[in-house]
Each structure stands twice: as C-alpha cells, then as structure tokens.
Amino acid sequence: MRLTRRQALVSAGAAALAGGVAKPAIAAKDPIRVGYLPALTGPSSSTGIGINRGLQLAVQEINAAGGIDGRQIELITRDTQSDPTKAVNGAAELTRGANVSVVFGPVNSGESLAVVPLLARSNTPQVHPCWVDTLTDAQKYPMCFRNAPTNQQIGAAANRYVVEILKKKKVAVISDTTGYGTASVNAYVPMLKSMGADVIYQGNVDAANPDLKPELLRMQSAGAEAIMPWSVNAGFLSRIINTRGQMAWDVPIVGQTTLGSGQTKDLLEKPDYWAKVYPNNFRPVCYAAGGKLTDRTKEFLDRLKSAKIDMGDTLLWWIALGYDSPRMIAEAMKSVGTEPQQIVGYLNKLKGFPGVYGDISFTPEKHDGYPDDQVVMVEANSLKDGAFNLAPGYGA
C-alpha cells in the first residue's frame, strides 16, 4: 500500500480534476506538497512500514473530505531504504526539487541525524518521530518538531517501573551493538543509578550471537532481579526471553517496545515464555483498568478494521503515530496556511493536539511534544487486537 511519487501525483491529479468538474470555481487550487521520508525497505524498515499504514489512511481521509480548504494533500514520498545517504538525497530532492511545504520523517534516528541539519538550512519545517535525544534543539533547529517521546522519556518510564513499582534494586541492562542500543544503555544506566538502583550487569552483545545463555548466567550469578533489554531487533529480544524461559528463571523483563511486537512473539519457543515481559507502550492505545480502550482509540481501531489494515505483524502505536502526524500538520495548515514561518508559529503554541497516539504540545523552548505521563509499561502477553493491558502495579 505504498504510495509512490507517481501514484501520489496521479491520485492528486485525479482528485483535482474531480474537484474541478464539480466546482469550477476552485479548479485552480494547487495541491499542498508534503514531503515524506519513510524507511520502507532495508534493515530498519519495520517502524516505517507500520507508520506508513496509518499515514496513508489519514492522508486519504483528509483528501476525501475535501483536503485543506479545498486543496488536496500531495504526498511526495522518498523511501530512505534505512540508509542515511539516501535520506540526504531524498531530503535534498524534497526541499530543492519538489519544494515541499513541510517534511514528515525520517523515522529512524541515524537518518534523521543527517537530515535535520539539512532541512534546517533550507528553512523547511519538519516533524519527526525519532527518539534520539539530540534530534531536537529549539535554538539550533527552530523549525524541527518531534511528535514522539525522547529516549530519556522512554527510559525514565521503564526505570520508574522497575525501581519504584516493582521495587527491584539489582538491575541488569543489556543491548545489542547498534547505535540505538548502545546509546540507550549509556543514557539509562546513570539514570538508574541516580534513582538508587544497583546496576549489577551492563553489556552490549552482538545481535547475531545465537547463544545468550552465558550473558544471562552472568546476570543470574550477579543476583539480577530485573533484566532491561534495549534493542529493536526481534531476534535478539526473543533470544533473551527464550533463554530466560529455558533457565526457568523467574525474573521480569522490562524494556523496549519491540518486546511486545508480533515478530518477537513468533520467535518465542513457548507462548508462556511471554509472561512477565513488560515493554514500553503508550497509554492512549492501551486497555485501561477494566479492559477498556478510550473512545478515540476504539473508533480508530474500527476505522482500521474497515480499511482492512493489518496489525498482526506490527505495533498499533506505530500505525497510530502515522495516523496522527498528517492530521496535526493538516490542522496547522488549516489554521494558518502553508507558509513555513506560520506553520512553525502555530506548532510553537500547540496545546494538547488530540492524537490517537498521544496528546501533543509544543512551546517555543520545548520541541519535544509527547507528554511524560503517557509513556507507560504494558504486559506483553495481554496482546489483543493490537493493544495491551497496562502492566500490573500501574496506578497513575
């Protein structure tokens, strides 16, 4: 369901034509160009594919409802292929070739690190959902906004769950050898220590290593009371879960959202290994106490079902994030038009944009829009229709 540039052009053209035939007065309205830099192929494409499903749905809905003041959204997509080099090429084409009004993406941190300075230089407003902390800076990159949590927020929520709710003191932190993994471990270990926890194991392990037993044995002999893995590699995470199960070691696993993905589940040796696994997730898309979803989320799930969008091999929050992003941008443009400075001004004052994924707010000093309290931990094996239960012990 990937909308290529040509398809976008054709559909936008057809829509414009249809609009023109019906109402000759607005036949002259140009489409609004929105740049889109997803990673739809390549090794880190799972996030991009999930986000894309929600994004395409949202753009179709907006355009079907008449677009923004009668102007259709023309999505100009450049697949970055999980490659920062292609991301830079794509960003250059979007800004200097296609002259887009705003860019959404990239969705992977490595690519964003290269693209954010480039978009800043060409004065193009940018919204991205990447987690690496340094990717927003209200002074250096005044036109760049993040509508997702930062690494800090994610780690803080997980750490809080382990130390304050589960009340575990001795913690083992493990990641793979990717940039994301190593950066996370480096950030979270000091945070844990400052909360009074005792980090008795800290390691980066090659994700291709087929046997993690020595690592878990090390953790066990050091007296670990909780394991915190940080990786988006389902193979790596599943090996940790499987090894814990093989050792019959009863210790909670608390960490990255991918612990709860369909891909991780498929790689488990036994379904009951998935017990006591608590990944990050986001309150708006979870079942609250009593097994209820918010109305907004329920409505969204219904819409996904009727659009026949598959959730089984991805995460609901990715789809929700993809759905919210163009709607937020569209609302900005509906209010203040498509001039870059106007859009930035609007976003700088945005308070509580009601997204399915979360309520986004920005200020001129803070361009990280996701609220702390909406980052929560959930129970992995409670997965039902793409949503999870909150982890036990979660009060507020």
Place this chain on the structure above:
Amino acid sequence: MTQLRLGRADALGARLTFGAALPLLALLVVAIAFPLFGGGYWGVIATRACIYWVLVAGLNLVVGFAGQIAIGWVALLTLGAYTTSVLAAGNVMPALHPYLALAIAGVVGAVFGLIVGLPALRLRTFYFAITTLGFATIVTQVALAWQSVTGGGVGVPGPVFPQPFSSPWGFYYFCLALAAICTWMTANIAASRFGRALTAIRDADVAAEACGISKPALLMMVFLFSGAVAGIAGGLFASLQSYITPDAFTIDLSVLFFIAILIGGHGSILGPLLGTILLTVLPEFAAPLVAWSTFLYAALLLVIVLAMPGGIAELLDFKNRRPLESGRAIMPRPELLARLLGMANEAGSLKVDGVTLSFGALRAVDGLDLEIAPAEVHGLIGPNGSGKTTTLNVISGYYMPQQGAVRLNGDALPASAPAQRAQVRIARTFQTPRIVGSASVLENVMIGATVEGKGTFVESLLALPRHWRDEAMLRERALLALAAVGLERLADVRADRLQHSELRFTEIARALMLRPAFLLLDEPAAGLSAAEIAQLSAFLRAIARSGTGVLLVEHHAELIFDVCDKVTVLNLGRKLAAGTPAEIRSHREVVDAYLGA
C-alpha cells in the same frame, strides 16, 4: 626514412593521448557549467558523484589496473569520514581547522590503505577479497564501540568547510576541483611506466617479474595513494551528510564503488568515471526500483563479467574496432639492432654451476653445468621433461636450486629473486607469450624497460619533467624495438588481436628493451611458420653479433643447428652431451635419445 616513420608514429601517439583526454575535458566543462542548468537537488547528487569519484579514482588503480579484488574499500571512507569529523569537532583534542583535519584524514587513509592492501602480496585473490570484506565490517564495529571518540551509534557531526565552500554550490566546486585533480593524477599514472607495470602485474605477473617489476614496492605505493584519496573522500562525505553514523557506511556502498570500476572496464580512467556517475545518478531516476538497486547492480555486474568483461571502456574503444590488414608478414630488420642494443657486452659469462633442483621426489635438474658466453647463441635441447624450461627458470630466478648456483661473472645470482635479473640485464621470453592483452603492442613493449625509468611515483603522479623524459625515452626505444622485429605498424593495436607469431616477436621486442647482456628464449619458434622461423634465425644471429649472449631452448632441430654456436643436450635432468652443432648432430647417445636417425 626510418626516422621519418618513427616521427609519424610518435605524432600519432601524441594525437591519441589528446584523443583520450578529450572526453574527460568535455565532462569537466559540463561539470563546471552544471549550476547553470541543474537545480539544488541535482547539485547534491552531483557533489556526491564527485566525492565518490575521488575514492573510485584511487580504487581504480587498485582494482582496475593492479587487478586486486579489494571489495571492502568502504572501510577507508569510514576512517576518513570519522577522522575528519572527530578532529574538526574537537572530541579528543582541541578542534582543528577543517582543511587540516581533511589532510590528516588523507594520511590516516594512506596508512590504513597500506594495512588493508599488504595481505594482497601474500594472499590469493579470493582470500584477499574476503579479508577486505572482514576489514570493512571490523571498522564499522569499532566505530560503534569506541563511543568516547566516535559517538558510537549516535555518531558525530560532519565538518563544515569555511567560505566560500560552505554554501552548497561552493562545496560542489570544492569537491569538483578535488575530483578533477584526482582524475588528472590517476590519468598521469595510467599513462606512465607505473600504470603499465600495474597492468603487467595484473595480467602477466610472471613476465612482470622478468622485467624487473617489483610487485611489493609498486603495490605499496598504489595502496598508499588510493588509501589517501579514499580518506579525503571520507572527509568530504561527512561534510555532505552533515552528520555521520556507522550505519551510513554499508557494504552496499562498497559494492557500488567496486561495480563502478568493473562496469567502466579495467585499465581505463574514463570508463570507471562514467560508471561512477551512472551508479550515483541511476537510483534518483528509478524511484520504484530503488529498493532493488543493489540487486540490479549485482545483476549488472554479472552481465558485464559474462558478456563484456571490458566494460564501458571496451564499448568506447573505437580505434580497436578497425579491422587489421590480413596476410600480414613479420619483417624483422636486424640492422636496427645495433642502434637498439648499444654497447658490447662486458658482463662476462653466465654460468649454471652444478645446479640440482628437485620437486619433491622428482629430480628435475641433476647436477647441471652450463655456460653461456657473450656474443654467442647457446642451444639447449632434449626430450620433453628433460628439464630445459626448468633450467631456464632457475637461471631467470624463479626456482631456488637445492644445490649449486647461477653465476654471472663468477658472482652467484640470488635465487628466488626473478625481479632482480633485470638489474643485471638478463631478459627472457616465455613458452606461452605472456602479455597484457588489453594494452597496445607498444605499451606491452614499453613494459620491458620499466626499471630504467628514473622518475618516482610521485613525479609521475604530478606529471613532472622527469616523468615526461622517461616516457619519451621508453617510447622511442620501444618504437625502435618494434621496428627491429618488424611490427611497428601494429604499435597501437590491442595486443590480444595479434596472431600468435606476432605475439612471440612482441615478447622478443619487450625483452630487447633492457638491452640485455643475456637473452633467454623459451621455445620461441613454437607455432611459427617456416618463413617466420627463417626470419627468427637471422634475427637471433644478429642479436648475438651485437654482443648479447643468447640461450635458446628449442625443439626445432633445424633452427638449433642453423643458428647455435654451441649446443647442450639434456636428458632426464642431466647433461647428455655438449659441443658444437656438428658434434651434437652425430653424437650417438643424442641420436638415440632424441634426434633419431
């Protein structure tokens, strides 16, 4: 009249060199004018193509000219990018000026180019290819792990060059200038004795050794240069990306560089340049296919290897499509030999002194004594497997005998050191002609006297005066040698288009380039017609008259008895008989073992 003919050939050579440079100049003009018709987006793509070409130009010498399958060269791009960025950002020491950081990246690249390349001297092709792949992986891993310096997975910001190179077009011109300089330098090397020596190592490494070309020394210089420009390309790359992380340096990129050279065709500068531009630009056009780009590059590589190993360069080689005249006859001119070979031989005689050589249990040469005197033709005959070629290989230094030695004027020559024979002016030809098929006949002959050039690699790189003097000297001598063997009309023809007999004479011309004191010939008459053998006979006698001592290993009995002053007969590795041709012809045992009645 000879001089006039040579002059015309030389002018042709000069015209051909200009013809080769014309497309490159045209590209440069288009590139300089690019901002006038290309927008900012294409500016980024063009800048990227320039940066890639800086690296590929250097790698071209390694892969295209030297024939080393260095697949993991992206490691040097990574090293250059991180060195420049870290030094310019001031992570480990106070921030350096970007130009200085870039220069240091070049030095780091050179050092690591040498480290990556050195195994090539010991390892077979496939082994070397795998080690370069392993090296590329290791460098990425280290970049990830060494977080205090490289920022680990989060990476470091790239360097920003000062005005006027900080704007997009300014940076484009900076990269373009460096790309143009690299093109110029590598084109200079390609047209120098070093470039020819590289192709000799690639396609005829045994013959290269016989010409005195030292593979280690030459490869080291090439790896240093290639590494240096790859490091600099890395620094430019980091600036273009404005931020580098380890995941930007994929094996796909390495494959792209490598395939660009192969698509372009080895031994060419223009071909790989066009290949690089093609592979950089292509993904920008075929948006739906972009996920398949590596697959398509690999498929393209397969097609090229199977159907057109010469690549784009072969397609553009118009002058070698012109048909050659049929019914060509070789007409050597022995009278030119005096001019070619110069002074008489004062080197004394070449002796094989009690040499014994065994391969495992097989004794190939058994206590052989042989003497080749100056100004005489000494024949070496015997049945198949009698050790003739092995003896020749011992004399020319390829095999180390278990006992005995080869002595020149009483002093033992080093064993297992074939490249040193050229220093003492011992030259040879081979049983099967070993030539560089894709080079011209003239270039093949010029390879013969590579070691007599005086200019260094750097002087050729920068086209300094001594480089031109060397080239003029080699060219003149090679034309004279070709005229002497009667092949001057084929000077600019690709060597692999020649007939077998013409290749034999080309090899002789190449050997004569060294003005040898001793010339060793391994069955030069094999495959020659009767007329050609007669020509060869007169030619060899003329060579000997000029003072050179000739050792002729042959099966053609008539040629031996016609031209030799002395003959030695081998059987089962031992000397069966030695003497004048008349004595040998009637020697009982020789007749029994070999000649027949």
Place this chain on the structure above:
Amino acid sequence: MVASIVSTGLAIGCIYALIGITYNVMYSASRVFSFTAGTLGMLGGVLGSLFISRMGMPTFAGFLLALAGGALFGLVTEIVAVRPVLKSLEQHLYVLSTLALALMVQQFTAIEWGTEARPFPRVFDLPRGEFDQQFWLPMLACAVVVIGLELLYRRTLVGSAFLAIAEDTYAARALGLPERALRMASFALAGVIGALAGFAGGQMLLAFFGNAPLLTFYGFVPVALGGMGNNRGAVVAGLLLGLFQQAANFLVGGIFASVAVFAVFILVLLLRPEGLAGALVQRRV
C-alpha cells in the same frame, strides 16, 4: 557457563565447518572459490522455514525440498557463474561472477522474505533440554557429511571420478571422464551440503537473510586455516573457530570478539598462506 560455551561453540563450529566443506567441494571440482557458499547456508534456513513454517509442509518434506533448493542453486552457480568464466583467460572473473550471483540472491531474499529474522521450526518434537537439538543437529549433520564424503571419495566410482578431476582435469578428460557433468554434480552436491548446514543450524541462527555475509566470512575461515580443498582441516578449524568465537564473545564482548577472530585469521594467513595444513603451490612458470 563453560558447558554453554562448549555446546554452542561446537555447534556453531560445525556449521562453519560445513560451509567450509561447501567451499571445498566447489573448489575441488573447478579450482575456483565461489562466494555463494555462505548464501547456500542462508538459503537452507530460509527455505526450511518457508516450507515448514510458512507453507505448513511436513518437516521431512520441507527438509528434502530445502536440500533440493540448495542443489538447484548450486547447479545455477555452476552454469551461470562458473562455467562461462573458466574458459576465459582472465584469472579472477570467477570471484566477481560468484559475488554478483550471491549478492543477487541475498538481496532478493531480503526484499521478498524480509529483513527480519523469522522463526525456524523445531525439527524433532522433543522437549527442550540442556543439550538441545539446536546443538546436536549441526554436529550430526557435520558427522554425516564428513563420513558420507569419505565413503563417496574412497569407495565409489563416482567419488573417484570427482577426485580425478580435482587432481588433474586434463588427464581426467583424456581418460574420457565427463568433466562437465562431474562438475555440475559437484556443485549440486555442494549446494546440498550448504543447505544442510543452514537447515541444521536454523534453530540457532534463525531464518535470516543476514546469515549470508556472516557465513560467507566465517565459513571461509576453516578453509583458509585448514588448507584449500582439505575437508578434515576444515572440520578441525571450524570447531576451533566456533569455540574461540564463543569464548571471546563471553570474555571480551561481541565487538572485540569479531576483531579478535579477524586478527587471528589475518595473522595465520600472512604467516602461512597455504593454511595450517595445506600444501604449497609449486609451479607457476
């Protein structure tokens, strides 16, 4: 701890050894090293997962089909990437043609199968124990292959024919041996061995396209260290490599383990280019 390192090290060492044997079988038949050995290993795992897990075939049928797929890819390698370049004068074209073919298959797998690791099914429906099937399956496969090849080469006529064309192609041709058919059969056999390695190792390595470059490199180390064409050397070197790698992983961590393996590999090669057990190549002139 030690038990874990030993069992994993030996198991993965057997997988590396089998890939090394795949290289060797292809080398023996054609005197070329093919870049496709690691890709064959990857295909064994991917095809096994495709047939058994994705398409729901019975395990044994999926196993046979995976081996057949390997044989097919081996044949394709010989026909497309090896035979055409053997005729050419240019020595090194086979490196490029087999590299190109291997890359094409890897990329195709990445795009069609996906870039994530997919689960590999249990082969035998046994409960999980200390010494689980994911460890002894590769060892069993390695033993079967080594013994099988030994019997083939020494006891059967076909095996002798294989050895003949490996020793001296000209003499073999002069004797009337069908060189081309034997070479094709060798490559098909190599394909089966490679796919078997991937299938037996599937539970450990999962069905993952990224196994291809991994096995290409680590599967070659046993060949380099054990000597070209030397299967026994490959097994010993493979086992040592597996143990060394797991020990290094445990002692110094993932990244430095790879650096350590690579450094040892390079050093051994530079000191003894023919391998620890190989024979020097003699005549070049």
